[in-house]
Each structure stands twice: as C-alpha cells, then as structure tokens.
Amino acid sequence: MDVYEALFPAASLSSCCDYNPYHCHPLFCFSTGINLSECFHLLQLQYKTLKVIGAEFGTSVLSYFIFLKWLLTFNIFSFLINFGFLTIPQFLAAEPNNLSFTGLELLTGAGYFQQTVLYYGFYTNATISKIKNGPSYNMQLAYIFTVGLYFVICFLILLFSMAKSFCRNFINPQAHSGNASKLLCTWDFNITNEKAVKLKQKNLSTQIKVQSTGGTKSLLVKALSFVLFFFLFKLFVKGHRNDLESQAAMLVLPVVTSLLNAFIPFFYSWLGRLERFHTPGQHIYVTIARNIILKISIVGILCYYWLNVVAVSESQCWETLVGQDIYRLIVVDFLFCLLGSFFGEFLRRIIGTTVCVNLGLPEFDIGRNVLDLIYAQTLTWIGILFSPLMPGIQIISFSIVFCVKKVSLMKNCQPPRKVWRTAQMTTSFMFLLFFPSFLGVLSVIGVTVWRLKPSEECGPFRGLSSMYAAVSEWIEILENYTASKWVVWIYHNLITSELFFFILSTSILIIAYLYWQIIEGRKIMIKHLHKQIINGGKDKMFLLEKLRTLQMAKQTPSAPGGQGQQVSLIV
C-alpha cells in the first residue's frame, strides 16, 4: 500500500461522520429542520465542546457525553416520527380544550395538558378526512403501526450499534493481564491539560507500585438488597392509594422514586468500601451491578403497578393516567439530576476546598450518571405508547442536562483517578441499553397491546377488546378486497402462525450454533499459529548461531586442504 494513499484517506478531517458510532448521526442534520450551514455550525460547536472535555478529563468522561449526545439524537428521531405520523393528523381533528392553564401543569402533567395531544386519551379513533371523498387517515391503524414500526427500527438500530461495538471492542476479554498493553497502548494522547497529564502520570506510577490484595465478599449484602426491594414494593403498594386526590399528592410517587434512586447508590458505595475486593475494578463493577438491579426493580414495580392496578381499575382513562405518571417521573427525575449535580459536585467542591481540604475536588461519577441516562430513556420508551410526545420532553431534558453537566464538570471536578477501560465500558452501556432496558420495554408494551383492555371513553382504541384487535379487524376488512389478498395471506401464514416462528427460531439457533463452532475452531487455529511463530523464532536463533559458528570457523586459519569448502545454508 502506498504510504501516501494511506496517509490521505478519502474522507477529510471533519468531525461529522467517522469511526465512532456515537458521533453525530447524519439524521441530526436533517431532523432539526434548520438549514445545513447552521447545522454544521452547531456541530462544530459541539465538536469543540467535546474536544475540550476530552482534553481536560480524558476519553472516559468524554464517553459519557458522547453517549448522552447519541441518546439525544435518538430522541429527536423518535419525536419526529411520532409528531409527523400521529400529532399532525390529530391537530386536524382536534377537539377544543376547555380547561384553563395554570403553571402547575408543567410539573404534574395533569390539568390543561390532559386535553392536549400530549396524551393518548386525546387521540381520536375516527378516520380523519378533511376533504370530502379525499384521502382519509385511519388514526387507529396509524397509532398502532407507528408505534410498532418505531420499536422495530429502534430494535434494529440498537442491535447493529451493539454488534458493531462488540466487534470492535470486546476482542479476547480473557487475554493476559495486559500489563504490556496498559503501558504502551493506554496513554491518552487526547489530554492536553498540564495538570491532567501530571495526574495521569502519577496514577500510572502509583498503579505500577501498588500490589493487589485478596478479599472476600459477603452474602449479607445480597440479603440486605433483597430486603430493600421488598420494602420498596410495600412502600409503592401503600403509597399510591391516595394519588388520585389532590395535585400535590400526585407528586408523592415520583419524588419517592427519585429519592430512592438518589440515595440508595450512596448506600451501595458505602457498603462497597466496607467490603474488600480483589481489584478496584471489581468494586466499580459490583457497585454498578447493584445500581442496575435497583433501577430494574424500580421500573419493574412501577410497570406492575400500572399494568395490574391502574389498568384494571375503574378510572376513566387509565392510559392517560399512566402517561401522566410517566411525565411526572421524568420531570422529577430531571429536577433531581440537576439537584444532584448541584449538591454532588458544586457543594462538594466548596466543602472539599474550604472546610475539609483533604477530601479534594469531586470526581465525575461516570457509571452512576450513565445509569441515570439509561433509566430516563427506559421511562421515555415506556411512555411512548401512552404519550407520543414524550421524546420531545426528553429532548429538552437531555439538552439542559448536557449543558449543566458540562459546566459543572469544568468548574467543579477533577480528572478521574481510576483507569477506565473506556471501550469496554462504552460497549457495556450499549448492552445495558439494549438488554434490560429496551427488551424490558418491549415486553411491557407487548403485554399492554395484547392483553390489556383499552379504556372505553378515550383514545384511538376505545371500545375494542385489546389494542391489537384494531389490526385483526383491519385484516378482516381487507379479506373482502381481492387486491389485498397477499396482505391477508402474509398475516395469517407468517405473522400469526406459530409454525413459522418455530421454524424461524430453530434455523436461527442452528446458525448461531454453527458460528459458535467456527469460532471455537478458529481459537484452536490461533493457538497452533502462535506455537508456530514461537518455533519459527527458535529456528531462526538456531540457524543464526550455526551461521555464526561456521563464519568463525571460516575466518580462523583452518587445517591445510580445508579451503574450498562450500557452505550452503538453506534459510
């Protein structure tokens, strides 16, 4: 390969679309509706911000901001789909809103907002047509197909991002302890701040000096965690009995949830310090795992409550109630995030520099912040079915969080002392987003669409036995038209047919097994080739020795008649 061809690849040095899958998505340019040059200017600003963060704090903290930016782009995409296909047609058939607007609605989501396009209950079940005998828009089908297609697209995007990330970053996790790569491959050339460089050098020398110690983990902590979740469950079951009454009581559930989310992780960190771990890395992983379990249980309990208690209660429009609950959870969680930034970073810096100087500046807690983002995104995904404009609220929330966290980071925090294996952590974040978060949401939505009875008086599915019944009824109507017989055939033989899914699953399992066996075979091949290289090296040394001895023998005066000896060596 010509060196100059290698040095000047076809793409330019711009930031827009590059190796890193989390960098600005091309959709971002078109989706905000502003022209390309303004868009480019905004991207340049973001690029500069990211560069400054990476320069001062390194790639590990930068990965959090890149993840946040990726989620923001994702939400913009979600918002546009829902807005375009559901809200705009609904505006054409909107009923007038007789409620008055007080400021409290921004916090509680109830009141004036109840009769707006924000919630499921406002959407009509009719077929909208403005022009007589013109094209009509079936809101029922539009709702279920938009939401369905959106989740399918999300699934594919997440699956491919995760697979690409795995492919690049998770090669050989069981490799050697990695001292060599730690020394030669992990110096962060991004860092351009003198203090950060000195700190990193000090960390590296400390790491090399420190020996690891052994330790044990106690089962007591596991038991304590289970007790905690039981207690949580009881609290929720008790707490929501009175949330249908006054506006202030509506906020009890979200505030309690956010308080639990905020304070229990501190409890876990404190517990983690009491226990002894083999390596500092294990401490981080265990703390993050506990936080994940906490968040999964909170979301699980909330979903159980919504689907089994609210949905079967006799309230008028349960989907709107669930939507409002999610709205309040998201808003209060956002406020707590800002408060957390204020107390956790700003006040901690004040304390660390004036009152208690040996504490020092706070560090940016990457794991916890990323889990908060994943939790917020999970709530948004659950909320899309009950409130199509939820991604819009999340866009505003994420944008403000980005700015606040950036400012707080620059002013209050110091670069991280621990070494983060950034590529593996980034892949783990994507995996966490996909596996418990997205698949959990899919199961909740699945149960809602297939099993629950929609409310009688509101929403696009009023009067049906389940939301999915809209599709079955549509297929029955299509059976009467010969032109669409193929759609009916696909529906009956591929989508609702168990045999088809059985065959599909079996083939996928067989293919996965074959690929797994190929990988095992290749691992054995790698071992053989490794041995071959070592043996090749030994052969080379042996031949060089032989050459040296023969050359020395040739140089020293040999016995008469010894000239003319031809030495041929096969190399």
Add this chain to the structure above:
Amino acid sequence: MEKAVLEKTHLAPQLVPLDYTHKPDVTLPYELIGSMPELKDNPFRQRIAEVFSEGGDGNMTLDDFLDMFSVLSEMAPRDLKAYYAFKIYDFNNDDYICKSDLEKTVNKLTRNELTPEEVNLVCEKVIYEADVDNDGKLSLEDFQHMIIRAPDFLSTFHIRI
C-alpha cells in the same frame, strides 16, 4: 486539511506562505511544533516530531505536519497508527523496541518517579507478555499483536485539532 494549514499559519505567520501552488520548501523548527497547545504537555512530543519529520530531527515541512495529524486523527486505520506508535516508542530507531526503549518509555510515562528496580521489573514483565517470537525485544508484529488486544488504542492514540 484546511484546519491543519490554518493551525500552521497561527503557529508561525511570518514563516508560512499562504500560497502553496508552487510547493515552497518551508520547514518549521521543532521548538514551534513542541509549543503547540495540542502537543506541549504530551511527554512524547519530541519523539512524535522526530518520527514524522523527514530528517529525524524534529523540523517539519507542511507534508510532515499533515502526515502527523492525519495519522493521529480518528480516520486513520488501526495498522497505520500501530506502525507509527511503534516508531515513536522505538527510541534508538533500530526497528525493535528493546529493553532500553521500554525503560525510557516508562520513565516518560511516570515522570521518573519509579526506582530503577521497579522500572526493570515493569520492562521485564512487558517483554515477557508481549514478545511472541522470544527474541528478547518487541518487533512490529509483536506490537501489532498487542494492539489487537487493546481496544482503547484507537481512541487514545488520537489528537483532536
């Protein structure tokens, strides 16, 4: 590329001509390169400048300058980065990273805070782990083999301008 040229102009406006159509022969001295904000705190700045300069002395022409930032950008493929990282760590330019090269690297990475015994121990561990063909030093192949197992390498061996 335009950014890199602009950067160079900011560094030394009196030296850099604005018209490159006739390929003028301008060389920036190492002192200017080493004082760039992206490089001034990097412990390897001298080696970076030496590796990318034509004469190996740290004075770079425009082509060298562009090569440097091209290799250190996000676009450059892993093999190219591994090749240049290897050359940067190879202090005595003998196409092998031997023990003395590793000792210099460790000292640069830790600001000479380790004792000679510790440095020795680290270098021996590194060679033991990474030396595949058992010749006591790291060749380019050994280094590339190690890079494959370090997924962070692509993002850390990278300078944004």
